[in-house]
Amino acid sequence: MDIVNEILEKEQKKAEKYKPITVEKHLELEIDIGTLLASDTNDLDKKLIKLDKERDAYLQSLSRDNTQLLLNKIWDLPTERIDEAIVVRLPHPTTILPRAKPVPKPKPLTKWQEFAKAKGITNKKKSKLEWDEQLQKWVPLYGFRKAAAEKEKSWLIEVPQNVNPMTDMYEKKANEKSEKVAKNELQRLKNIARARKVKIPRVGLPVTADKASASQLATATSVAKASTASLGKFQNKLPKEKEARGIGVHELIPGKVKKRNLPEVSRKNLKTIQREG
Amino acid sequence: MGVIQRIKKPTTRKGKKVLQSKEPKPIEGPKQCIFLQARNPSERARKVLKDIYNLKKPDAAYLSRKNDFVPFEDATLIEKLCYKKEAALFGISSHSKKRPHNIVLGRTFDYGVLDMIELGADNFKAMSEFHNMKVLAGVKPCLLFNGPAWDLNQDLKRIKSLFVDFFHREKIESIRLQGLEHVLSFTASDDGIIYLRSYRILLKKSGQRTPRVELEEIGPSIDFKLRRTRLAADELFKEACKVPKELKPLTKKNISRDAFGSKLGRVHIGKQDIKRLQTRKMKGLKKTAEEKKEMLLKRKKARKDAKSFQATV
Incomplete structure (x- = not known):
């Protein structure tokens, strides 16, 4: 029994030598170890905090107690040794903080990508x-x-057999290339417009090198006739002449589609702009 | 908006890289902060801002030029500067008769002001007035919020989040135990004063594994009086707090652990087709030519039906 008492005494002496690491709190602290954050919801000592002389000492003792509680939690975590330093792995933070920028949206697919996806077409890997x-x-x-x-x-x-022998094949090749680049650029812009849901107008009549179809010609005459200052109102008509019809033809003929009125606000602005100008 | 989605393509590779670096990312780094001076800031207001800048240092920039603007009336200048400097946090000092020693702290979301609070620095003792050892720059501080007001008052709750955002530095995986050496304590009293104190942690022997903590004040020590606030609407705040899919922990389905800690898995098997089950082959059970033909026709029809059904869908 002597040995037991001795050891107990020794322990007690040791404990007296050091200050305690335990802290008594009425309400437990909310601790988020991931962000090293502790919030103490216990009531403050109103008397001490009002007094200018006592305040700093009170705040320091309060902070000490709370820090002790936070560090006790951290020291409980399993430790690792990395390059002579003792390191603890922190859990995920529980406080969610707002981001600086919105969560990135997935890139909208281009028309080709959408088509390829629907058809199950995958890219073949080409060697470089x-x-x-x-x-x-x-x-x-x-x-x-x-x-x-x-x-x-x-x-x-x-120069191939079926081509005019005087053609410059280099120029032709360069033209083809620039056409391709232009087409690619147009498609890129169209894809952007599609992704942003912008309505883009149809572009004029298709340019064909030599032969145009009957409907294209009919459209062209209708457009040409309506392209006067009075929108073709006083143009003579041929007997049995018909106006061109079809999808998107009306949009091409000037004055055919009624222009929508401008919204209220912008019209007001327009007036002021006109007055100023 | 992505680089691909720009109408004008970047002309140089470097320009493209700059634009790409500015794009929103699922995992963001530490928020950068800018500090600037508004209309004739007082000596004290300037010192307070400088001290906060010192606390934030590696992720902060101090813009020394004075700017003639009032952030609560027109926030466009801040938004512009935050865009230019790629910053999401800002601090502004100003001084007027109505609002002496004014400090405005705030954060932005998508280059628009999210939260902005105005604090009056009533009592202030600068870092340089405490003559002792300071902490290393860039150390992640422990944050303490004392007082029931932080939880009860809705505005203070948001302000707490702002303070955490401002001072927590960045999310880290692990920390060196000896590197825990800085404490920032925010105490909210009932009369709307926020006491900011900053301490250095001294780890003392306790006779156990966990050390005994002692604190030493290193400054700054500021008594903030809360003035005006402009906090984001709940909807916008919620939008800003969205967690990207990449960061959400994936839960593995159908795996559980029982009381003894052994792993249990649930396996789903499709319905078994007994009719097609291979049994013992016998001459008597063999199909006749007619039966075979019938089956083939049936199968063909079924396939055709499936195809037409798919087409309609």
């Missing part, structure tokens, strides 16, 4: 380099070495 038999070297799929290789390859272009 391909062996060119004519040049006897590896040529990239795209980029500046490709352009150089292309230039090297087409030092001479044959």
Whole structure:
């Protein structure tokens, strides 16, 4: 029994030497270890906080107690040793803070991507380099070495049999390329408009090199007739002449579709602008 | 808006990268903060702001030029500056007869002001007036909120969130135990005063694993009087607090643990087709040619029906 008493005494002495790490609180603290946040909802000592002399000491003791409680929780977590430092893994924070920017939305699909998805078309992976038999070297799929290789390859272009022998094949090729670029750009803009749900007007009559269809010609005459200052009101008519019909034809003919009135506010603004101007 | 969704394409690769870096990301880094001076700030207001800047330092910028504007009347300048500097937090100092030693703290969401509060610095003792060792710059502080008012008052609840946002630095996975050395304590009294105190933690021996905590005040010590507030509507705040899908923890379905801690899984099996079950092959059970033909026709019809059904859907 002597040994037990001795040990107990020793422990007591040890405990007396150090200050306690326990804190008594009426209400328990809400602690979010993930953000190192503790909120104490216990009532404050109104007397002490009013007095200018006592306030700082009171706040310090209050903060000490709460810090002790927070650190007690942190020291309970399992520790790790990383490069001579003792580290604790913190749990996920429970307080949700607002973001700086909204959550990113998924990119809207382009028309082609949508179509490919519906049809189950997947991209075939093409290799970045391909062996060119004519040049006897590896040529990239795209980029500046490709352009150089292309230039090297087409030092001479044959004029086909069915083409006017005086045509400049280089110019023709360049034109084709620029057409492709323009088409691509148009499609990109169309895709943006589609994603933003903007209505885009149809673009004029299709340009055809040599032959136009009967309906296209009819549309063209209707448009041309209505393209006067009085919207074709005083133009003579041929016997049995009919106005062009079809999807989207009305929109092309001036004065055919009634313009909508401007909204109230902007009309007012318009007046003021006119007055000023 | 994504780079692809811009009408004008960026002309240089660098420009494209800059635009991409400004795009919203699912996981955001620490919020940047700008500090600026409004209409003739007083010496004290300027010092308070400078001290808050010192507390925030690696993620903050102090703009030293004075700006002639009143944030509560016209917030466009802040929004513009926050856009320019890619900042989501701001602090402004100003001074007037009506509102002496004025400090405005706030945060933005999507480059628009979300919350903004105005505080009057009544009593102030700067960091430099405490002659002792300070904490390392960039240390994640412990935040303490004392007083029942933080929980009872709806406005103070939001202001608490603003203070946490302002000072918590960033979300971290793990922390060095010796690196816990800074405490920021916010005490809200009933008469609308917020006492901000900042302490250094001293870890003392306690005879146990957990150390005994002692605090030493390092400043700044500010008594804030709450003046005007402009807090976001609940709807906008909720929108701003949205957690992206990537950050939500995935729950694995049909896995549970029983009282002894052993893992249980539930497996779903489709309905078994007994008719097609392979049994012992016998000559007597073999199908005749007629039966085979009939079955083939049936199957063909079923396939056709399925196809037409799909087409209608």
